[in-house]
Amino acid sequence: xxxxxxxxxxxxxxxxxxxxxxxxxxxxxxxxxxxxxxxxxxxxxxxxxxxxxxxxxxxxxxxxxxxxxxxxxxxxxxxxxxxxxxxxxxxxxxxxxxxxxxxxxxxxxxxxxxxxxxxxxxxxxxxxxxxxxxxxxxxxxxxxxxxxxxxx
Amino acid sequence: xxxxxxxxxxxxxxxxxxxxxxxxxxxxxxxxxxxxxxxxxxxxxxxxxxxxxxxxxxxxxxxxxxxxxxxxxxxxxxxxxxxxxxxxxxxxxxxxxxxxxxxxxxxxxxxx
Numbered sequence: 001x002x003x004x005x006x007x008x009x010x011x012x013x014x015x016x017x018x019x020x021x022x023x024x025x026x027x028x029x030x031x032x033x034x035x036x037x038x039x040x041x042x043x044x045x046x047x048x049x050x051x052x053x054x055x056x057x058x059x060x061x062x063x064x065x066x067x068x069x070x071x072x073x074x075x076x077x078x079x080x081x082x083x084x085x086x087x088x089x090x091x092x093x094x095x096x097x098x099x100x101x102x103x104x105x106x107x108x109x110x111x112x113x114x115x116x117x118x119x120x121x122x123x124x125x126x127x128x129x130x131x132x133x134x135x136x137x138x139x140x141x142x143x144x145x146x147x148x149x150x151x152x
Numbered sequence: 153x154x155x156x157x158x159x160x161x162x163x164x165x166x167x168x169x170x171x172x173x174x175x176x177x178x179x180x181x182x183x184x185x186x187x188x189x190x191x192x193x194x195x196x197x198x199x200x201x202x203x204x205x206x207x208x209x210x211x212x213x214x215x216x217x218x219x220x221x222x223x224x225x226x227x228x229x230x231x232x233x234x235x236x237x238x239x240x241x242x243x244x245x246x247x248x249x250x251x252x253x254x255x256x257x258x259x260x261x262x263x264x
Binding site: 021022023025026043047050051054055058061062104107108110111112114115116117118119120122123126127 | 172174175176177205207208209211212213215216218219222223226234235238239242243244245247248
């Protein structure tokens with residue numbers, strides 16, 4: 001890779017303010033993906049970024065703002081090879097002041113009891129390389145890091 | 153959401169003509185597929201060949217369609233693109249659905 005330690009997208013900085021709606025989330029994740037793709041990020045990294053941002057932003061719209069479509073601030077920058085994303089909202093705090101865990105719903109059950117939800121946080125935990133949540137002065141802040149993975 | 157439907161060898165193939173099944177389109181997807189399902193078809197294959205992205209809401213919508221078909225008729229999937237395939241594997245939903253490499257192999261199996 002040319003440029004030594006500086007990975008794809010070196011110098012990339014992004015700052016977006018969006019409404020927490022499914023439509024605005026779609027636009028935002030497509031935009032971030034496009035930017036990272038033009039910056040030369042590998043397909044596996046693009047997948048992880050697109051999926052995690054979609055899950056996080058949709059959770060904010062659905063749970064933090066309860067469908068009211070409040071504002072979300074998204075900032076992204078490269079640190080070496082890692083993409084660091086900070087997502088802030090002024091909605092309700094996470095339940096119990098903590099991020100939900102990484103458990104996957106039980107799928108070894110009959111058809112009629114197959115889960116239709118509960119996959120989001122599992123996907124976020126498994127596809128982001130680090131996650132940090134804080135609640136301060138009425139704001140939720142989620143810090144995410146994505147590092148290119150071998151073969152993905 | 154636009155869908156194409158065709159039948160071959162008693163298999164109904166429903167092709168999704170959208171790039172994304174995400175939170176913004178999951179309900180429309182669910183409603184459109186439910187409306188398109190042929191109640192008489194013994195097998196229903198959802199062709200996802202044009203779908204590039206599925207999030208957890210889209211995944212939930214596919215599960216909802218499977219439940220709509222009931223326990224007698226399993227919803228089968230075909231032509232998963234790489235990122236969609238990953239979401240099914242990561243959530244172990246690849247163990248819940250029969251997944252065919254492409255529509256041809258899904259319909260050929262019925263004939264042979």
